[in-house]
Amino acid sequence: MGVAAVIAGDFFGWNYGLLAGGFGGMLLALGIMTAMYAGLCLSIAEMSAALPHSGGAYSFARTAMGPWGGYLTGLAENMEYILTPATLVVGIGGYLGAIFGTPKSIEPLWWLASYAVFVALNVWGVELSFRFSVFIAAAALLVLAVFWIGALPHLDFARWALDVPPTLGNSVWLPLGASGVLACLPFALWFYLAIEQLPLAAEESHDPARDMPKALVYGLLTLVVCAFLTLYTSAAIAPGAAKLGLSDEPLVLGFQTMFAAQAWTRTLAAVACIGLIASFHTIIFAYGRQIYSLSRAGYFPPWLSETHKKHRTPVRSLVAGSALGLAAAMGIYLSGAKSAVGATLLNMAVFGAVIAYVLQMGSFILLRIRLPRIDRPYRSPFGLAGAILAAIIAAVTLVTLFFNPEYRRGVWGAAVWFLLGILYFALYARKRLVMSPEEEFAILHGAGR
Numbered sequence: 001m002g003v004a005a006v007i008a009g010d011f012f013g014w015n016y017g018l019l020a021g022g023f024g025g026m027l028l029a030l031g032i033m034t035a036m037y038a039g040l041c042l043s044i045a046e047m048s049a050a051l052p053h054s055g056g057a058y059s060f061a062r063t064a065m066g067p068w069g070g071y072l073t074g075l076a077e078n079m080e081y082i083l084t085p086a087t088l089v090v091g092i093g094g095y096l097g098a099i100f101g102t103p104k105s106i107e108p109l110w111w112l113a114s115y116a117v118f119v120a121l122n123v124w125g126v127e128l129s130f131r132f133s134v135f136i137a138a139a140a141l142l143v144l145a146v147f148w149i150g151a152l153p154h155l156d157f158a159r160w161a162l163d164v165p166p167t168l169g170n171s172v173w174l175p176l177g178a179s180g181v182l183a184c185l186p187f188a189l190w191f192y193l194a195i196e197q198l199p200l201a202a203e204e205s206h207d208p209a210r211d212m213p214k215a216l217v218y219g220l221l222t223l224v225v226c227a228f229l230t231l232y233t234s235a236a237i238a239p240g241a242a243k244l245g246l247s248d249e250p251l252v253l254g255f256q257t258m259f260a261a262q263a264w265t266r267t268l269a270a271v272a273c274i275g276l277i278a279s280f281h282t283i284i285f286a287y288g289r290q291i292y293s294l295s296r297a298g299y300f301p302p303w304l305s306e307t308h309k310k311h312r313t314p315v316r317s318l319v320a321g322s323a324l325g326l327a328a329a330m331g332i333y334l335s336g337a338k339s340a341v342g343a344t345l346l347n348m349a350v351f352g353a354v355i356a357y358v359l360q361m362g363s364f365i366l367l368r369i370r371l372p373r374i375d376r377p378y379r380s381p382f383g384l385a386g387a388i389l390a391a392i393i394a395a396v397t398l399v400t401l402f403f404n405p406e407y408r409r410g411v412w413g414a415a416v417w418f419l420l421g422i423l424y425f426a427l428y429a430r431k432r433l434v435m436s437p438e439e440e441f442a443i444l445h446g447a448g449r
Contacts, residue, residue: 001285003137003222004133004136004282005194006191007137007223007226007278008091008140009191009193009223010140011091011140011251011272012094012249012342013343013346014188015244016187016245016346017029017187017188018245019242019245020183020187020245021175022166022175022176022241023162023231024162025181026188026231028174029181029182029184029188030184030188030228032185033185033189033191033393034192034224035393036357036390037390038220040357040360040390041196041217042216042386043364043386043387043390044198044199045212045216045378046364046376046378046379047060047363048199048216049212049377050209051063056077056196056199056290057359058073058074059199060073060363060367061074061360061362065359067433068425072422073363076353076355077290077352077356078287078421079351079352079418080353080356081283082321082324082325082328083345083348083414085287085322085325086325087349088276088279089110089280089325089326089329090107090111090341090342092276092277092280093110093111093114094107094248095270095276096110096269096273097110098249098269099266099273108330108333114280115326118284122281122284122318123313123315132281136278137278137282140275141222143251144229144230147230147233147234147254147255148230150255150258151236151258154238154257155236157232160236160239160240160241161232161236161240161241162241163240164241164245182403183404185393185397185400186350187346191223191227192220192223193353194283194286196356198212198215200285200290209377212378233254237258251272251275252269255268255272287317288317288318288321290317291314291317291320292305292307295317298434300429302434303316304316304320305317329345332344332345332410340406340407343406347401348414350397350401351411351414351418354395355394355418357390358391358394358398361394365387368384
């Protein structure tokens with residue numbers, strides 16, 4: 001499930017960074033993000049084994065920092081999980097348009113259809129949803145393996161990977177200099193974004209104290225290999241990094257180079273779409289569980305925690321999250337930024353993610369200091385140093401989001417969303433909290449009320 005939630009990052013979104021900072025900028029940014037996620041995931045592995053609740057990041061922060069800390073972390077993570085599928089559905093619409101030969105003007109209909117199908121699948125039941133996630137993740141990894149192997153005869157690194165024109169005084173390796181590396185951070189993060197959702201499935205796990213750390217560690221290792229291979233093989237073949245940075249279907253361009261036949265376009269688009277579907281489906285599960293956990297504790301409207309009478313799945317949370325994600329995509333689309341919907345949503349999703357990361361690492365540090373004696377079946381080998389490093393990189397990434405004028409309006413929109421959520425809690429929800437499992441544990445062992 002961890003791989004399934006993230007694997008779309010290899011199929012769509014990361015490639016925008018090639019224009020933001022060139023191949024060298026993306027490579028350095030990917031190295032920085034790999035270090036951040038190593039610290040993040042191992043810290044989360046420790047917390048998820050010690051606090052195996054379905055609230056995930058919210059439950060960690062609630063125990064460490066009280067209701068305000070829990071809510072702010074949950075709100076930031078909620079934005080990430082709602083906006084990430086919205087970003088992915090734009091990519092799915094592009095791929096489906098290529099498959100069926102439909103004009104770009106009807107892509108919003110593909111977005112709506114995709115949400116309808118995969119929300120229904122999540123409503124149908126957890127077991128079916130998990131099985132589908134495992135199958136589709138394996139299929140996506142197979143597609144990537146075929147891509148990497150197929151790219152080998154066509155590799156020409158000097159010709160294709162370094163074709164982004166450098167600005168005055170910069171090299172072809174770093175065509176936009178150090179500022180290009182910083183601009184690449186949000187796109188490099190896309191290779192790993194959402195693996196931290198795994199603790200949301202803690203209550204469905206047979207043995208969360210054992211399963212969660214293993215899943216996070218092995219999932220991250222798999223994604224690291226995928227990220228570096230995809231970056232190199234995609235950029236080092238025709239049509240090159242510059243054109244790849246403009247595409248909504250980057251793997252299709254690579255497959256066309258390998259097979260050199262336009263007739264294969266639809267088949268290749270269908271194959272490449274698998275990765276997007278894998279993550280789209282899995283993150284819909286994540287925001288359904290996350291909204292459910294926050295609403296049953298009273299942080300979000302309690303009516304959102306009502307479950308399906310037959311399948312016992314959080315149907316209202318699933319529908320509400322989908323409606324918000326689709327509304328965000330349509331809002332950007334109708335504002336006139338049709339060509340930048342995916343990249344704008346990506347930056348908005350990263351805004352929520354990095355705030356959640358800073359707060360989760362703060363939770364890890366406080367739990368180590370304030371609750372040294374709670375049972376920790378797994379301990380992060382990087383300890384406090386890994387959490388501090390991850391928090392610093394996340395904070396720097398948050399600042400960089402406001403320096404790209406192309407996507408700045410979307411990021412400010414995400415900031416307004418976040419502020420409205422804070423006002424809702426301050427004026428209304430904080431006085432109506434409910435004794436959920438996460439709240440009970442926090443009051444007994446953590447920061448209390």
